[in-house]
Amino acid sequence: MQRITPATAADLFDIAATRRIEQAAAAALPAHTLMQRAGLAVARLAMAIAPHARTIWVACGPGNNGGDGFEAAAQLRHRGFFPVVTFLGEEGRLPPDAKASLQRARDAGVTFAATPPSAHELAIDALLGIGSTRPPEGAMAQWLARMHSSSQPVLCVDVPSGLDADTGTLPQGASHPRESALTCITFLTLKPGLFTAQGRDAAGTIWFDDLGCGAFKDRPTARIAGAPDSQPRSHASHKGSYGDVAVIGGASGMAGAALLAGSAALHGGAGRVFVGLLDPNAAPVDTAQPELMLRDARTLDLSGMTAVCGCGGGEAVRELLPNVLYTAAALVLDADALNAIAADGALQTQLSSRGRDGAPTVITPHPLEAARLLNCTVGDVQGDRLTAARDLAARFNVVVVLKGSGTVIAGGADTLPVINLSGNARLATAGTGDVLAGMIGAALAMRKPAFDAAREAVWLHGRIADTWPADAAPLTAGALARRASD
Ligand SMILES: NC(=O)C1=CN([C@@H]2O[C@H](COP(=O)(O)OP(=O)(O)OC[C@H]3O[C@@H](n4cnc5c(N)ncnc54)[C@H](OP(=O)(O)O)[C@@H]3O)[C@@H](O)[C@H]2O)[C@@H](O)CC1
Numbered sequence: 001m002q003r004i005t006p007a008t009a010a011d012l013f014d015i016a017a018t019r020r021i022e023q024a025a026a027a028a029l030p031a032h033t034l035m036q037r038a039g040l041a042v043a044r045l046a047m048a049i050a051p052h053a054r055t056i057w058v059a060c061g062p063g064n065n066g067g068d069g070f071e072a073a074a075q076l077r078h079r080g081f082f083p084v085v086t087f088l089g090e091e092g093r094l095p096p097d098a099k100a101s102l103q104r105a106r107d108a109g110v111t112f113a114a115t116p117p118s119a120h121e122l123a124i125d126a127l128l129g130i131g132s133t134r135p136p137e138g139a140m141a142q143w144l145a146r147m148h149s150s151s152q153p154v155l156c157v158d159v160p161s162g163l164d165a166d167t168g169t170l171p172q173g174a175s176h177p178r179e180s181a182l183t184c185i186t187f188l189t190l191k192p193g194l195f196t197a198q199g200r201d202a203a204g205t206i207w208f209d210d211l212g213c214g215a216f217k218d219r220p221t222a223r224i225a226g227a228p229d230s231q232p233r234s235h236a237s238h239k240g241s242y243g244d245v246a247v248i249g250g251a252s253g254m255a256g257a258a259l260l261a262g263s264a265a266l267h268g269g270a271g272r273v274f275v276g277l278l279d280p281n282a283a284p285v286d287t288a289q290p291e292l293m294l295r296d297a298r299t300l301d302l303s304g305m306t307a308v309c310g311c312g313g314g315e316a317v318r319e320l321l322p323n324v325l326y327t328a329a330a331l332v333l334d335a336d337a338l339n340a341i342a343a344d345g346a347l348q349t350q351l352s353s354r355g356r357d358g359a360p361t362v363i364t365p366h367p368l369e370a371a372r373l374l375n376c377t378v379g380d381v382q383g384d385r386l387t388a389a390r391d392l393a394a395r396f397n398v399v400v401v402l403k404g405s406g407t408v409i410a411g412g413a414d415t416l417p418v419i420n421l422s423g424n425a426r427l428a429t430a431g432t433g434d435v436l437a438g439m440i441g442a443a444l445a446m447r448k449p450a451f452d453a454a455r456e457a458v459w460l461h462g463r464i465a466d467t468w469p470a471d472a473a474p475l476t477a478g479a480l481a482r483r484a485s486d
């Protein structure tokens with residue numbers, strides 16, 4: 001059993017691949033072995049979470065997820081605990097594994113009840129796993145709401161019931177659990193939906209158990225990539241070794257966004273950082289960051305530079321985009337640059353031919369910007385973030401950083417997308433996106449391949465938030481930028 005952390009590197013498998021893997025694993029073992037192992041793993045984790053529990057409520061559904069619950073209840077009873085099982089299903093329609101485990105729970109002397117116990121110290125959610133086909137309703141929805149409104153911990157079996165294990169979406173109106181009390185133990189494969197969209201909030205702390213089946217020979221859907229390797233700088237290097245970044249943005253009243261991106265590029269390790277401001281009346285120097293070389297955006301020659309374009313760009317950035325797309329040696333497009341491209345077919349054509357020509361290009365949309373670029377709704381993007389990121393990457397021949405909970409980094413068809421696990425809600429504050437764009441710019445300027453530059457910067461950006469002291473002042477974008485070298 002392994003706890004999944006932001007530093008974990010592993011492949012993710014969708015439901016279809018998980019089914020194939022489960023079939024192959026089951027065929028290689030005596031009947032019911034997988035479910036017995038799954039139930040034992042649930043019981044062990046339950047005992048670790050609530051070692052002094054008097055009552056453990058095990059809510060079991062109509063399929064094999066419920067079977068895992070019966071099996072866990074049997075194992076808990078054997079160890080002196082008092083599980084109370086509530087079962088929502090028909091015994092006659094249970095799959096064979098679950099039926100066998102139901103009998104094992106009965107044989108172990110587990111208590112069965114028609115309604116949840118009046119009090120419990122731990123709830124085990126074994127209602128639905130990867131076989132969820134529709135939103136939970138009636139008693140199932142009520143039981144889930146009851147678990148999630150209780151102050152007692154919840155242990156989800158395989159996936160939180162109702163969560164789409166491929167996309168991480170929860171049915172509309174699903175009760176929203178509190179992360180602190182949530183644990184999920186998932187079996188055989190790590191599923192992408194646990195790590196993006198609503199998955200992270202719904203699952204809480206995630207544990208993985210391969211049920212003794214080892215590594216799998218199936219095509220992963222995506223992966224979690226863990227911490228990037230740190231590469232020490234060689235002693236015989238100089239500022240030219242780390243490249244030039246030019247931030248293009250900061251229209252009237254929005255200079256701060258461009259300065260934040262510049263600061264992040266600087267602290268992220270770029271050799272020299274120019275900030276090309278779009279506001280002709282902008283101050284000629286940032287006295288707080290004199291290392292930043294402030295220029296009029298229209299005067300910068302971007303050939304040989306990495307441009308970070310769009311931060312605080314307003315409408316003004318639009319007129320510069322044809323030149324930026326044409327000349328920048330490497331490019332990060334953010335915010336207003338993306339909005340301008342979404343509204344202009346000619347810029348879209350230019351962007352995709354730039355990518356086709358092999359010029360390193362990263363776009364960093366949040367879901368609304370992604371929806372504009374894909375000409376769909378935010379709901380469509382959030383309903384399947386992996387597909388949205390892959391579609392954008394394919395359409396524009398770029399590396400895509402689709403921001404949000406479980407940021408997705410997608411590249412070409414032969415690159416497995418990555419879901420990033422570092423970061424938290426401290427990043428939900430103005431300017432953190434500008435900082436990310438600057439950090440990616442610094443990594444590109446150091447001539448890292450675009451996908452690696454994006455993945456590493458996203459991870460580091462999140463890690464700063466994860467390591468921000470709980471008792472410190474709130475994390476501001478300025479402070480985030482200054483720690484970009486961490
Ligand atoms: N076999 C093994 O040894 C192992 C199995 N494992 C475990 O099996 C799980 C997969 O089992 P599974 O395929 O039976 O699917 P599961 O999620 O239990 O649900 C299917 C049932 O729910 C029903 N249903 C669907 N939605 C519903 C709703 N909203 N409200 C009410 N009912 C709803 C659906 O009915 P139907 O849609 O057909 O009407 C069907 O009856 C997997 O996640 C893991 O926990 C692992 O431990 C490895 C070892």
Ligand SMILES: [K+]
Nearest residue numbers: 125128157161
């Ligand atoms: K479940």
